[in-house]
Amino acid sequence: MATGNKQKITIQSPTNLTKDEIDHMVKEAAVYAEEDGKRREEATIRNKANIELDTAERTIRDLGDQIPIEHQRKLRDAIDRLRMSLQTYELQKISQDTKVLQDQLFAVSTDAYYSLETGKSAGAKPGGAGSIKSSVDEPAEEDLFGWFKK
16 A cells, blocks of 8 residues: 555454354254245345336326227236235235236337338328438437436
8 A cells, every 4th residue: 555554454253153053053044044035036026016016007108198998907907906916915916917917018119110110101201212311300409408407
């Protein structure tokens, strides 16, 4: 070091544990390891479900009027079922309802994508490959910086 001072760390055990105490602690840790694994699995499943709920609600909020009523109803039903499952703490049911919600989100996203693509291709001006500018619309300045305002 530039100051010439030396730093030293010494780690010492404040008590000396016997071999029996160490073995007991290892066995106790093994018993709780299984319980910790179950809690970790539960937390993972519940977090995934909450993320899917958030994604579904955001999708409805963002694409609300672009989503057909039938898809909105199915998506809202899947959201409600998953919320009820999360209250039961049944991991199998939560996983199944999360999968159903994911499938509904996929269907809605796919429909929104294809409707957007067909809308763009229907609104594109004829002109072939030579008119690249005609098929790409420049976004307004408010659109470019609108996400800063949120």
